[in-house]
Amino acid sequence: xxxxxxxxYRANSxxxxxxxxxKYGDDARPISGGQSLVPLMKLxxxxxxxxxxxxxxxxxxxxxxxxxVIELGGLVRHAEAESAALLKQHLPVxxxxxxxxxxxxxxxxxTVGGVIAEADPGGDxxxxxxxxxxxxxxxxxxxxxVIDGPDFYLDFLTTALGPGEIVxxxxxxxxxxxxxxxxxxxxxRSGDFAVVGAAVQLTVGADGTCQEIGIGLSGVGTxxxxxxxxxxALKGTKxxxxxxxxxxxLVDGAIEPLTDVRASAEYRRAMAGVYFKRALKAAQARxx
Amino acid sequence: xxxxxxxxxxxxxxxxxxxxxxxxxxxxxxxxxTGPHVGCVVGRCGACTVLWxxxxxxxxxxxxxxxxxxxxVTVEGLAKDGELSPLQEAFWEHDxxxxxxxxxxxxxxxxxxxxxxxxPTEAEIKRAISxxxxxxxxYVNIVQAVRSAxxxxxxx
Numbered sequence: 457x458x459x460x461x462x463x464x465y466r467a468n469s470x471x472x473x474x475x476x477x478x479k480y481g482d483d484a485r486p487i488s489g490g491q492s493l494v495p496l497m498k499l500x501x502x503x504x505x506x507x508x509x510x511x512x513x514x515x516x517x518x519x520x521x522x523x524x525v526i527e528l529g530g531l532v533r534h535a536e537a538e539s540a541a542l543l544k545q546h547l548p549v550x551x552x553x554x555x556x557x558x559x560x561x562x563x564x565x566x567t568v569g570g571v572i573a574e575a576d577p578g579g580d581x582x583x584x585x586x587x588x589x590x591x592x593x594x595x596x597x598x599x600x601x602v603i604d605g606p607d608f609y610l611d612f613l614t615t616a617l618g619p620g621e622i623v624x625x626x627x628x629x630x631x632x633x634x635x636x637x638x639x640x641x642x643x644x645r646s647g648d649f650a651v652v653g654a655a656v657q658l659t660v661g662a663d664g665t666c667q668e669i670g671i672g673l674s675g676v677g678t679x680x681x682x683x684x685x686x687x688x689a690l691k692g693t694k695x696x697x698x699x700x701x702x703x704x705x706l707v708d709g710a711i712e713p714l715t716d717v718r719a720s721a722e723y724r725r726a727m728a729g730v731y732f733k734r735a736l737k738a739a740q741a742r743x744x
Numbered sequence: 745x746x747x748x749x750x751x752x753x754x755x756x757x758x759x760x761x762x763x764x765x766x767x768x769x770x771x772x773x774x775x776x777x778t779g780p781h782v783g784c785v786v787g788r789c790g791a792c793t794v795l796w797x798x799x800x801x802x803x804x805x806x807x808x809x810x811x812x813x814x815x816x817v818t819v820e821g822l823a824k825d826g827e828l829s830p831l832q833e834a835f836w837e838h839d840x841x842x843x844x845x846x847x848x849x850x851x852x853x854x855x856x857x858x859x860x861x862x863x864p865t866e867a868e869i870k871r872a873i874s875x876x877x878x879x880x881x882x883y884v885n886i887v888q889a890v891r892s893a894x895x896x897x898x899x900x
Contacts, residue, residue, distance in 0.1 A: 457785045464746075464763035464809055487807075494766070494805045495786045507763065509810065535799070559875025560853060561790060564799040565806065646874040 459497035462505055466512045470595050470624060473508055478597050478620035480506040486622055487511075488531060489566035491558060492574050516569070516624060519543070526628045530569025530593075534558070537568055546630050548742060549637030549657050553584035556639070559647040569623040575608075575615045575679065578649030578718070582609065582680025584639050586672030587655035590628045596621025605672075609679035632668070635659040636742030640735045641674070642727055644718050650675035651719040652727040654735040658690075660743055666690050671703075675718075676711035676728050683710040683732075700736060704729040748812035752777070753821030761808045768792045770808035771818055779819035779848045783877070790876030793849040793856075794818050800856035802875070819848035822855065830900075831855055834893035835886070842880035849876045854890045862898055866891065 467473035467486075477484050485504035487493055488511060496502040510516075516531035519540045526542050537543060538554045557580050558566060571581045572592055585592075586605045593602050597620045608616050617623070631637070637657035641650045653674035659667045669690050671683040686706035693699040713724035745760040752775060759774050771777045771794065780803050783791035792803040795817040803816075822829040828836065831854055841847045850873060857864055857872040864872065869890045870883075878886065 458766055458769065459764045461762070461764055464807070490807070490810075491787065491805055494807070497764075498766075498785065498804075507807075511810065559790070560856070560872050561793055561800050561802045561875045562787070562805075564856075565796075565801045 457498045459494070460500060460503045462497075462503075462507050464507050464509065466509045468512050468514075470513060470516070470622070473510055473513065473622055474596055474620050476506070476508045477622070480508075481619065484508055486573075488570040489533070489562075491562045491566040491570070492576070493570075510569075510622065518625075521630065524630045526630055527593075528568050528626050528628070530567060530572075530622070530624045532568045534563035534566050534568070534571070535560075538563060547588060547628055547637060547657075549587055549639050549655050549739070550584045550628065552639035553580035553653075553655065556580045556641050556643075556653075557647075562647065568626060572608075572626060573615060573617060573623045575613055576649060577612065577677055577679050578651075578653075578675045579680070580639065580641060580650060580653055580674060583650075583653050583655040583672035583674040585626065585628075586680055586682040587637065587639070587657040587670040588628050588631070589657075589670055590626050592623055593625040593627060594621050595624045600624075602627065606682050606684075612678035631657065632659050634661070634743055635668075636739045636744065637670075638735050638738035638742060640731050640738060642731060649718065652676055652713075652724050652731050654728070654731040656732070656735040656739040658736075658739050658743070660695075660740070664694050666693055666695050671707065671732065673707070673711060673728060673732070676713040676724050678712070678714070681710055681712075683707045685710060686732075695736070695740065700733060703736075704732055707732045746809055746812075748809060750811045750813065751815040753817055759808070763807065763809050765808040766804055767794070767796075767806040767808045767811055767816070768803035770811070771803060771816070777818045777820050781845055781848055783845065783849075788875075788877065789846070789849070790853060790873075791846050791849040793852040793876065795852060795856055798856075798859065800853045817852075819851050822851060829855070830896045831858065831890070831893040834889040834896065838885045838889035838892060840882065840885040840889035842878075842882045846876055846878045846880075850878070850886055854886075854893070857890070858894055858897065863894055864890070
C-alpha cells in the first residue's frame, strides 16, 4: 500500500512553506512527522497532489523559556518534548500527554506542530494545551498570529488555520508556585487515541484554596474540550469532595462524546467524570 | 523520479525514487534489504522499524525521498563481520522469536532503546516495544532478551 502520486517540495523556510502552500491551495498538504498523514495517504483517505515538507526548515526545533512562557517550536519531535527538562520541571501535565502519544517510533518522528494542526479529538496534546491555557503560534500569508487554545479548535479535525497557514509553535505559560498538573488517559491499547483523556493543571494557595485551574478533555467530542464552567466553579474552593462532584457534573455538561470503533458515547460519558476526578487528584499530589 | 543519496548500513547508496515511494519499499524492493517487514501497512505493528539518523522509526510511515542525505540502519546492519550484535545473541539465547515476523522490528526498536538508555528497567523495555506487535505473543522472552543484552553490554 502506497500513496497516490504527488509532487514533493522541500520548504527551506517558513516563508517558502507558506508560498508553496498558497500557490497550490487546497491540493497541497504540509508534512512534518507524517505519522498520521502518511498512513491516511496510504489508505487513500487523503490524496494531496502536492506535499510541502516542513522538515528542512531550520530553527523550528527550539524548547526555550522566555519571560513566563515555555515555547516549543513546531518541529520539536515528541521524543524531544518528552525529555525536555523545562517541561519536566514546570509542566509535567504536558510530559504525561507526550508520553502517551503514539509509541516510541511515532514519538521519534511526530512533531508538536503536526499533532496540534492535526487536532484529532482523541489526541493527547489538545487536552494538555487547554488545561495549561496554552496558545498556538501560526504563520501564514497574512503574517504571524497567536491563537488561544479554545479558539484554535473549531470542529472535527478542523482548526482556525487559514489557507497557507501553518503551526510554527506553541506557547505554554509557566505556572506559579504551588502548582501541579497531570494528564490521565483511558485507551484500548497502548499508543492508541484516547477513549477518554483528562488533563488538570491547578494552583493552590497556602491554605489549600484553588486559585487557578485548567481542565482539558480528549476523546469526548469532535474537538478537544476545555471545561470552562467546571474551572470557574472550582476556583476559590477548597476542592472538597462536594466541590469536585459539582465540577464533575459541569464536566459532564461540557462534553459531547460520540460512539466510534473505540467506545460508545455512553461509556465515554461514564468514564469522563472518573478520569477528570483522578486527574485532579494526581494534579493535587504533584503540587509543589 | 528523483535521485537520492543516503547511507544504509554504513554504505553510501543512491537510488531513483518517486516521491510517493515509502522508505520500506526503497529498502526492500530497490536496495533488496528485506529485513524490514511489511506487516500491518498502517504504522501500528512496527515490523518495518529501522534506525533513521540513530532513532527507531517505522519505515512504512516515512517517504524515501525524505531520507536523502541521511543515515538508515536496518536489521541487516546489526551484525558485524558475521558476528551477531549482543542483542541478537540475546534473542537467540532466550528464544525470543517464534514465527520471526516481528523480530527485525523488535531488534531495531530495542537497539534504539539501548543506545539511548543502556540500563532500562523492565517497564522501560515494555514501553519501548509497545509499538511492536508480536502476534505469537512471545513478549516475555523478548523482554528477557533485551534485559539480558543490556546486562551483557553494560559489563563490557
